[in-house]
Amino acid sequence: MHQPSLFNEQSSDSIRLKDAELEYWPVFLSDKEAGGYLSKLLKVTDWQTETIRIAGVERLVPRLTAWYGEPGASYSYSGVLHHPTAWNQELLTLKKQIEQCCGESFNSALLNLYRNGKDSVAWHSDDEPELGQQPIIASLSLGAPRSFQLKHKKDPHLRHKLTLTSGSLLVMRGDTQQCWSHQVPKEPAVTEPRINITFRNIVTNSNQ
Ligand SMILES: O=C(O)CCC(=O)C(=O)O
């Protein structure tokens, strides 16, 4: 289904999956705009190397991460509490554009840098209590196209795969996080970097 958006010229596709609400804008930003943001954010972002503990063993997370947002939008993942870095101009501009497009507001963003195809994110859902009951997550991709896979938690044969291209926007709503997991698998043939930014709304004392 191809629907023109009310707010910009780009059109979005609804991805029809049981127990999920997914909307995909293949060209939210032009190639040129996306390339500009990619090179700027590669440079200015406060990239961190995180560790996670799996079965008692500390391991490096196979990507770099950064957490931005309003003061107070703290978020714990992998057992660590993250305080946000203040928004920069690029992220504020993107946040505004995305908010207008999808009619939601966000107070924080998680940035992931996949340096090449050896970097990845394993199966998970973004269902931390700080994100509220039915989290709305807007995921912007810049750089190398990567595969994004979804798997139904109760019906694991139900799967879906899409390629997130540079400048694309994927919005996940409703029961998507509760009912589905997602991952970005390793793709050894990919040599170029990719940044993914997920805009999120952390429930804080002032906005609940
Ligand atoms: O890189 C992506 O497309 C997804 C990242 C992701 O799932 C996350 O940050 O929670």
Ligand SMILES: [Fe+2]
């Ligand atoms: Fe995620």
